[in-house]
Amino acid sequence: MEFGTILVGIILVNNYVLAQFLGICPFLGVSKKLDSAAGMGVAVIFVMVLATAATWPIMRVLDSFEIGYLQTIAFILVIAALVQFVEMALKKFIPALHKSLGVYLPLITTNCAVLGVCISNIDEGYSYIEALVNSFGAGVGFLLAMVIFSGMRSKLEGNTAIPQSFQGVPITLVTAAFLSLGFMGFGGLV
Template identity: 35%
Template sequence: MERLIELFVATILNHNIALVYILGMCPLIAISTSVKNAKSMGIAVVIVVTLTGIINYPIYLLLKQTETTSLALLVFIITIAATVQILELLMEKFVPKMYNAFGIFLPLITVNCVVLAVSLFFVTREYTFSETAVFSFGSSLGWMLAIVLIAGLREKMAKHADVPRGLKGKGIVFVLLGILALAFIGLTGLASI
């Protein structure tokens, strides 16, 4: 249990998938224009990453048993796309309000490299099922934390900061990401993966 808690803390803080491993930058930069958008995308990523990590684990075990692990990447991509599609259909049918709130964010997750990276990480690190579930959930929460932090900083800077013309827009986002990455990397040693 202690190992799972340490893994969970590490995935959110000092092994943050966005700020330490620099994954999922395209949607993070593009969608962090407002905290509302960031939260919506973050929630969608948490759901999809956690589900696909949990689904891909037994699939990988089956591939390992049949000695076809070379197909893992392809199978993981198909699983991710199918999970997003099924989730989208279920939400449209049973929770249309939430489905409408997510809008374009849900289909965009299919191409977010964080989703695939989490599945590849649990394979290379040889996690157990419980470690995979915790890693998937924690990593997606870490990504959500990063996008909400960036969105909050962008909103505050738009109101209160005089950003130089050459850094306005995405330029300042890269500066903010660099500063946040340094801060999160500074937590190294807090917990290990």
């Protein structure tokens, strides 16, 4: 499969947050400020690629022993351990990077988008390189959605024209609905 097709498909058409509803918690929780939204997005790209790099070969091992049904347990443990190790390694060897990304790493461990991308890479039958490209694209799509959404949310801040029942969470979701509607326009692209 063409890498370009995979990338466009996963970033715009099947955007992980807006079309597939993966990683909604950080999308709604960490998108108040542009800085933290971007930081979170970059950390997600990093972890997604790393997790795929680790879980794809593991699936081969599981399959060779015909214990593919252990996928869920194996993947979540590998991802959790991996993220912890990476955090420690970054702290020790690249403190500057740890300062900017480190805070986001632990909270990505049980993020459904990361586990989701690992499993869907297997389900789609991607090769190793394709799986890595797909994970990178999923992360970029997440970053894109986060950055756009944090911009939209900054306009909501202090807006008093919102009905009382809709203030706070509901209006945030309505905003997300419109962003998602916008991304639906990419529908026929791939």
